[in-house]
Amino acid sequence: MRFDLSLYLVTDASLCAAFGLERTVVEAVKGGVSFVQLRDKHASDADMIDQAKRLKAALAGSGVPLVINDRLEVALQSGADGLHVGQSDTAVQEARAALGPDALIGLSINTLEQLHAAPISLLDYVGLGPVFATPSKRDHAAPLGFEGLAQLAAASSLPSVAIGGLKAEHAEQVFQTGAHGLAVISAICGQASPFDAARAFARSKL
Numbered sequence: 001m002r003f004d005l006s007l008y009l010v011t012d013a014s015l016c017a018a019f020g021l022e023r024t025v026v027e028a029v030k031g032g033v034s035f036v037q038l039r040d041k042h043a044s045d046a047d048m049i050d051q052a053k054r055l056k057a058a059l060a061g062s063g064v065p066l067v068i069n070d071r072l073e074v075a076l077q078s079g080a081d082g083l084h085v086g087q088s089d090t091a092v093q094e095a096r097a098a099l100g101p102d103a104l105i106g107l108s109i110n111t112l113e114q115l116h117a118a119p120i121s122l123l124d125y126v127g128l129g130p131v132f133a134t135p136s137k138r139d140h141a142a143p144l145g146f147e148g149l150a151q152l153a154a155a156s157s158l159p160s161v162a163i164g165g166l167k168a169e170h171a172e173q174v175f176q177t178g179a180h181g182l183a184v185i186s187a188i189c190g191q192a193s194p195f196d197a198a199r200a201f202a203r204s205k206l
């Protein structure tokens with residue numbers, strides 16, 4: 001499946017609650033979001049499968065893929081396009097074996113050691129972060145800054161998306177590091193207009 005990491009929305013149940021998860025995603029995609037990850041640390045698998053099916057239906061025809069954060073079972077049962085895993089989540093090998101060759105699988109990377117240890121041939125992309133400290137992920141690793149991001153992006157043979165504390169005004173610098181896009185939660189989720197928030201990224205990277 002072809003995919004575009006340029007503006008990657010990671011959802012957050014509480015931040016999206018005011019506007020509504022589905023509405024946030026639909027508006028954000030109209031504004032330029034090119035890739036969506038459903039991330040909910042508290043929902044049951046059954047609720048997350050239901051949310052994923054609704055999002056998948058809402059995204060039909062848009063060409064924007066939906067991947068699931070962490071939960072292989074949810075990805076398998078929801079018809080989502082793939083899975084995003086971190087260093088302590090389901091192993092990439094297990095995810096690929098279960099999801100098959102066409103699924104999109106992403107892995108979080110914070111260090112060169114992690115990048116060198118990653119099973120590159122089984123992955124579609126890597127998430128590089130955090131670029132900055134962020135309240136959206138309490139247990140985040142040490143911030144990379146743009147310099148650390150550039151080192152990882154240069155060393156990656158896979159497409160990469162930067163994450164962590166990123167706002168529209170960072171788009172140009174992120175692309176200058178060689179990363180293929182920006183992944184964001186709070187710069188879009190919880191904003192008064194997810195459409196305008198996404199548009200601000202599109203404007204600032206052009």
Ligand SMILES: Cc1ncc(COP(=O)(O)OP(=O)(O)O)c(N)n1
Nearest residue numbers: 070084085086087108127128163183
């Ligand atoms: C695109 C992207 N990059 C990194 C992460 C972080 O994944 P992980 O380290 O597994 O942390 P959680 O998101 O599971 O808290 C991500 N989700 N997406």
Ligand SMILES: Cc1nc(C(=O)O)sc1CCOP(=O)(O)O
Nearest residue numbers: 129130134136164165184185186
């Ligand atoms: C989900 C996530 N992963 C990160 C990592 O560094 O791996 S940082 C992060 C949270 C990103 O949220 P915001 O855009 O609001 O800063």
Ligand SMILES: [Mg+2]
Nearest residue numbers: 070085086089
């Ligand atoms: Mg994870």
